[in-house]
Amino acid sequence: MKRMLIPLSVLLLAGAAGAQKTTLTIESWRNDDLKVWRDSIIPAFEKQNPDIHVVFSPSAPAEYNAVLDAKLKAGTAGDLLTCRPFDKSLELYKAKQLTSLNSLSGLKNFDEVAKAAWSTDDGKTTFCVPMASVIHGFLYNKAAFKELGLTEPKTEDQFLADLTKVKQGGKYEPLVMGTKDQWESATMGYQNIGPTVWNGETGRKGLISGAAQYNKGGFLQAFQALERWKPFLPRGYQALAYPDAQNMFAQGRGAIYPAGSWDIGTFRQMNPKLDLGAFPPYSIGGKKCVIDDHPDIGMGINAASKNQAAAQTFLNWVASDAFATLYANALPGFFPLANVKYTVQDPVAQQFLGWRAQCGKSFRSSYQILSRNANPNNENDLWNVSSQLLNGALTPQAAGDLVQKNLASWYAPQKGK
Amino acid sequence: MTYPARRVRRPFPWHVVVFLAPAVLIYTVVMIYPILSSLWLSLRNHVADGPEHFVGLANYQRLLGTELYAQPLWNAIRNNLVFFVIHMLAQNPVGLLLAVLLSFRLRGSAVYRTLLFTPTVLSVVIIGFAWKLILNPAWGVQRSLLEPLHLQALDQPWLGLPGTALTTLGLISVWQNIGIPMLLFLAALVRIPDELYEAARLDGAGGWTIFRRIQLPLILPTVGIVSVLTFVGNFNAFDLIYSVQGALAGPNFASDILGTLFYRTFFGYQLQAGDQYMGAAVAGVMLLIILTGLLLYLVTVQRRLTEVEL
Numbered sequence: 096m097k098r099m100l101i102p103l104s105v106l107l108l109a110g111a112a113g114a115q116k117t118t119l120t121i122e123s124w125r126n127d128d129l130k131v132w133r134d135s136i137i138p139a140f141e142k143q144n145p146d147i148h149v150v151f152s153p154s155a156p157a158e159y160n161a162v163l164d165a166k167l168k169a170g171t172a173g174d175l176l177t178c179r180p181f182d183k184s185l186e187l188y189k190a191k192q193l194t195s196l197n198s199l200s201g202l203k204n205f206d207e208v209a210k211a212a213w214s215t216d217d218g219k220t221t222f223c224v225p226m227a228s229v230i231h232g233f234l235y236n237k238a239a240f241k242e243l244g245l246t247e248p249k250t251e252d253q254f255l256a257d258l259t260k261v262k263q264g265g266k267y268e269p270l271v272m273g274t275k276d277q278w279e280s281a282t283m284g285y286q287n288i289g290p291t292v293w294n295g296e297t298g299r300k301g302l303i304s305g306a307a308q309y310n311k312g313g314f315l316q317a318f319q320a321l322e323r324w325k326p327f328l329p330r331g332y333q334a335l336a337y338p339d340a341q342n343m344f345a346q347g348r349g350a351i352y353p354a355g356s357w358d359i360g361t362f363r364q365m366n367p368k369l370d371l372g373a374f375p376p377y378s379i380g381g382k383k384c385v386i387d388d389h390p391d392i393g394m395g396i397n398a399a400s401k402n403q404a405a406a407q408t409f410l411n412w413v414a415s416d417a418f419a420t421l422y423a424n425a426l427p428g429f430f431p432l433a434n435v436k437y438t439v440q441d442p443v444a445q446q447f448l449g450w451r452a453q454c455g456k457s458f459r460s461s462y463q464i465l466s467r468n469a470n471p472n473n474e475n476d477l478w479n480v481s482s483q484l485l486n487g488a489l490t491p492q493a494a495g496d497l498v499q500k501n502l503a504s505w506y507a508p509q510k511g512k
Numbered sequence: 513m514t515y516p517a518r519r520v521r522r523p524f525p526w527h528v529v530v531f532l533a534p535a536v537l538i539y540t541v542v543m544i545y546p547i548l549s550s551l552w553l554s555l556r557n558h559v560a561d562g563p564e565h566f567v568g569l570a571n572y573q574r575l576l577g578t579e580l581y582a583q584p585l586w587n588a589i590r591n592n593l594v595f596f597v598i599h600m601l602a603q604n605p606v607g608l609l610l611a612v613l614l615s616f617r618l619r620g621s622a623v624y625r626t627l628l629f630t631p632t633v634l635s636v637v638i639i640g641f642a643w644k645l646i647l648n649p650a651w652g653v654q655r656s657l658l659e660p661l662h663l664q665a666l667d668q669p670w671l672g673l674p675g676t677a678l679t680t681l682g683l684i685s686v687w688q689n690i691g692i693p694m695l696l697f698l699a700a701l702v703r704i705p706d707e708l709y710e711a712a713r714l715d716g717a718g719g720w721t722i723f724r725r726i727q728l729p730l731i732l733p734t735v736g737i738v739s740v741l742t743f744v745g746n747f748n749a750f751d752l753i754y755s756v757q758g759a760l761a762g763p764n765f766a767s768d769i770l771g772t773l774f775y776r777t778f779f780g781y782q783l784q785a786g787d788q789y790m791g792a793a794v795a796g797v798m799l800l801i802i803l804t805g806l807l808l809y810l811v812t813v814q815r816r817l818t819e820v821e822l
Contacts, residue, residue, distance in 0.1 A: 182783070275672050277760055278782075331649020333672025333763060339650050466783035470580060474783040475760070483764050488674065504580070 120173030124159030201414025223393030271349035273335025289317035305508030310495030598682030607693030629691035640755030
């Protein structure tokens with residue numbers, strides 16, 4: 096009976112104190128995460144900040160951009176806005192709908208790469224706190240590896256040798272990926288092993304400044320390295336879609352799966368018995384590994400919000416290790432971007448995280464500036480040529496030339512190169 | 513004395529207006545207005561962050577005159593023609609053959625008719641999904657069906673190869689839609705009076721002669737209608753390709769038709785933002801192609817057809 100009384104009296108008190116209490120509303124597209132926010136994240140924050148009440152109010156992912164635009168125009172949007180990476184949020188900042196967060200003390204917990212997705216092109220102003228990223232690498236079937244006496248590959252030669260052994264064994268598909276949906280070829284293939292050869296940020300920024308090109312140097316070598324995957328893809332891979340590849344690997348029919356960290360959760364669900372292992376992108380030509388630590392979700396403050404101070408308090412908390420720990424464990428495969436201490440319970444997810452210390456960091460080369468309102472779109476071009484490369488319709492040089500030609504057709508720093 | 517001819521003033525036929533109004537109103541609101549407003553949109557554009565303004569045919573000039581737009585457009589038109597030809601060569605002749613066979617009152621023809629028509633009433637999404645599963649190289653039934661027949665060579669990723677993807681999709685669409693021409697032909701065939709058949713048989717005509725001399729000439733108007741329906745349906749097609757291959761209509765746009773091109777241009781996809789003005793221009797081109805085809809049919813075919821009184 097006493098147990099009941101305490102929450103009741105708290106409720107009554109809360110009603111009385113309502114006048115001083117600030118309510119913050121969060122706009123988000125992650126309606127899948129509603130339960131996580133309501134049950135664990137928000138209560139943890141409110142415990143530390145009893146005078147701030149937080150409401151998580153998501154809309155459907157596909158409608159978020161449109162819903163948010165409409166709400167902002169009508170002046171009914173929440174105080175905190177979940178930020179898509181790159182262009183969409185930059186557009187909001189330019190329209191003066193997001194405030195600059197340069198004075199936010201929590202931002203010092205993030206490095207340049209993490210902030211890039213929510214900063215102006217010159218990197219001087221940041222308008223969203225980075226919340227989560229996804230990391231690329233490889234998952235493998237531990238049982239198959241043990242059976243065939245394979246070890247985690249560190250170099251490209253070891254990787255190809257492992258694949259050859261699996262192929263000779265004949266029991267497992269060596270490398271589980273299809274090219275039908277096209278994006279895997281670029282995202283799990285090219286952007287997964289590529290950053291190592293194009294020296295991560297050096298290469299990515301080189302494309303933006305015009306110092307690097309897709310048809311030479313590291314970017315071309317990445318196409319060449321991707322082509323070497325071709326003999327090891329499953330039979331009929333040209334017609335295999337993303338869910339097909341996921342199913343095939345989850346059923347234990349494959350040895351190695353080029354992955355994004357979000358796949359961990361999927362496989363845990365599809366087949367909890369599958370013994371998952373993971374290794375980072377292998378080194379090519381003796382180069383140190385660079386992982387694709389791709390920013391995905393951020394959070395900023397609605398410029399029209401009346402609760403700026405409370406919103407800043409909340410964002411400082413989002414930048415803290417307490418939030419990082421909560422978030423990383425609630426949603427395995429979505430990793431906090433803050434340079435703070437936290438552990439993830441899922442061992443494979445924890446392994447992915449460990450690569451941040453072990454390898455260099457970058458993100459997908461086509462996401463910043465190079466795909467902005469542009470047609471032909473750099474990201475989609477990469478999908479196309481990477482798939483055609485694996486399908487045998489293009490040589491690495493032709494693939495690089497095509498992407499380069501399309502990029503140079505509209506992007507000034509690349510013109511004539 | 514002459515009287516001026518007194519005209520009997522008939523009351524205005526209000527009932528006609530009243531009966532037509534709902535249909536005309538609804539048709540205008542949901543068909544004519546959107547078409548006109550889409551055409552109007554295709555004549556407008558805006559500079560970066562600026563207001564919308566009238567640009568005349570500039571969007572169409574860009575669509576046909578720059579490699580960026582013209583190359584995918586011609587690719588889509590070419591693919592659309594191939595898609596149409598596949599239907600004209602496979603769907604309509606086979607539909608006619610089935611209709612003729614069914615018209616001979618075979619035993620169990622009602623069962624055949626139902627079976628053949630079933631795919632037509634299923635949702636395209638189901639059809640696309642089912643065929644994706646059948647043809648799936650990882651666990652489709654394709655392989656286990658072909659192996660006992662020693663036809664392993666035919667076990668290919670048909671939807672994933674640039675040379676076969678469009679034909680495969682065309683044949684899936686034929687399989688789904690064959691019930692419509694079949695039923696239309698059958699409806700025309702059953703209107704042919706039995707006396708004609710009896711007379712022909714007395715004259716010693718076989719099945720082929722009966723078809724050539726009696727059935728085909730009498731159902732020619734239906735053949736025309738079916739061709740037009742096929743043409744309009746094919747150049748408007750979108751759903752099957754989208755549900756099987758996605759908006760990118762792969763591999764490398766081998767199955768890209770006007771519908772999917774329009775979708776990508778208007779709504780955008782992935783990091784590519786949509787461009788409603790250029791999208792409306794693509795829709796304008798589709799409308800033009802369909803109208804031209806219809807006019808050609810009306811002028812060259814329809815006028816020569818004479819309805820035979822039976």
